Amino acid sequence: KCGTHGPSSSKGAHVKGKNYKFAYIWVGNSETQCPGQCAWPFHQPVYGPQSPPLVAPNNDVGMDGIVVNLASLLAGTATNPFGNGYFQGAKEAPLEAASACTGVYGRGAYPGYAGELLVDQSTGGSYNAHGANGRKYLLPALYDPSTSSCSTLV
Numbered sequence: 001k002c003g004t005h006g007p008s009s010s011k012g013a014h015v016k017g018k019n020y021k022f023a024y025i026w027v028g029n030s031e032t033q034c035p036g037q038c039a040w041p042f043h044q045p046v047y048g049p050q051s052p053p054l055v056a057p058n059n060d061v062g063m064d065g066i067v068v069n070l071a072s073l074l075a076g077t078a079t080n081p082f083g084n085g086y087f088q089g090a091k092e093a094p095l096e097a098a099s100a101c102t103g104v105y106g107r108g109a110y111p112g113y114a115g116e117l118l119v120d121q122s123t124g125g126s127y128n129a130h131g132a133n134g135r136k137y138l139l140p141a142l143y144d145p146s147t148s149s150c151s152t153l154v
Contacts, residue, residue: 002038003027003069007082023081025073030065039065041105041114041126041138049112057125057136064138071139072098088143100143101150109141109152118154128153 005025013020030039036046042056042064056064076096079086087094105128106115117126120136127136141150 001028002030002034002065003073005073005077005081021082023077025070025077027066027069027073029062030069031062035061035065038069040103045112051112054114054117054126054138055124057120057123057127057138059123059125067137068140071137075140075142086145095143097142098140101141104141104150104152105138106152106154109150114138115141115152116154 003026005023008020008022008024013022028034028038031043034046035043039061041054042061043053044050058064075098079097080094083091083094087096088100089095103109103111104115106117109115114126117128117138118136119126125136127138129137129139131137139153141152143149144151
């Protein structure tokens with residue numbers, strides 16, 4: 001797994017005599033842990049179309065892959081923190097806000113093609129979001145229930 005999210009155990013956390021339920025996220029190192037799945041599109045995919053990988057926007061395949069996975073899991077945790085929130089399909093294998101749009105980062109995406117993205121002219125890195133201090137990031141599309149489609153930043 002590239003990462004996961006879920007609720008605390010049924011009892012939750014015990015603090016000052018009270019039980020509190022909380023959600024958690026765990027993300028692995030995308031470059032060393034299944035890079036063909038967890039670091040795509042910055043790494044050659046394990047299966048599917050074998051198009052060349054994109055250049056990571058911060059020149060770090062592992063960390064840029066972690067950003068993609070963390071963004072996906074944050075969206076899932078915000079919309080389905082305890083397994084009974086927003087999702088599609090079976091509860092045992094839900095499609096959440098980002099997992100319903102796997103591999104979609106820009107307009108026109110299809111399996112093996114991340115979509116139309118911005119490209120940093122000096123580094124060749126592909127991105128769709130601007131961060132603090134000039135950083136650039138690739139963030140996943142999110143499912144938009146009002147349009148029944150994946151919504152991208154570019």
